[in-house]
Amino acid sequence: MTIVKDKVGVVSCSGEDLPEGTISRIATRLVLEKLRPHDTVTICLPLFLAGSEDERAFARVFPTIAVDGCDKRCAEVGTKEYSGKPVAVIVVSEIMKKYPHLKTKSRDNLSAEEKKLAIKVAEEIAAKVDEILGRKK
Amino acid sequence: MLKDGKVFVIPCSGIGKALGTVGRAAMYEVVEKLRPNEATTVCLPLLTIRDEAVLKLARNNSCISVDGCPFQCARKNIESSKGKLVASFVVTDVLRENRGLKPEGVTELGPKGLKLASILAEKIAGRIDEINNNR
């Protein structure tokens, strides 16, 4: 198996039921599309169970960050169980403690405030990507 | 909010594909606007990690899977959890019937993607009515 060292996997929980899950998903997409598009790859989390060995190899091929909405840590637990141990975990509800003025309530369309929080989470993921790749930005 | 007794609409939310976002958007339209008293959702990953409370809900209540693509991850996660799967939708099937409504991207579906989600939401709501009428 080839181990890829110049790209980082980012696996987000989908958190349909909680606003934090939506933040985790949007923040992950921000990293993939805007902040670190050349350094990151992703996979749909439920594919670990539904897919084949090829999909399950993901976290063994890429050093992987799990991004979770809440303390249930589904992305971390699921990635570890089906694929490989994530090298880092980001939990939205933990990051939110640093920004008590930013509130989340919608699960669907993010408000301006929720978008701000998603950007903060995305910046933390991007910083972790840089750390894993041994880069200073 | 009490979830027991409602129909569970569970999308895959596939982050790697825009069609996963269409399924997710359709689910919110159903559970928040079209059938808020009859339908609800849970985080699909809780089934993936075998969370006891969510396994129980999925086994005791009717579940509808909504998947972005033919991998059908939500359906397979519900089935392998022994959830009570009563219907399955796949966004690619609805897109085939509405070829002009290709979504723009994973984060922003754009007007066409949102329209596609609304068409799917109506289909899901219709199925919920059938399920409840046959109870």
Ligand code: SF4
């Ligand atoms: S980590 Fe929390 S928000 Fe994310 S899928 Fe699991 S229960 Fe839902």
Ligand code: SF4
């Ligand atoms: S069904 Fe397709 S879009 Fe949805 S999670 Fe699976 S691979 Fe991703």
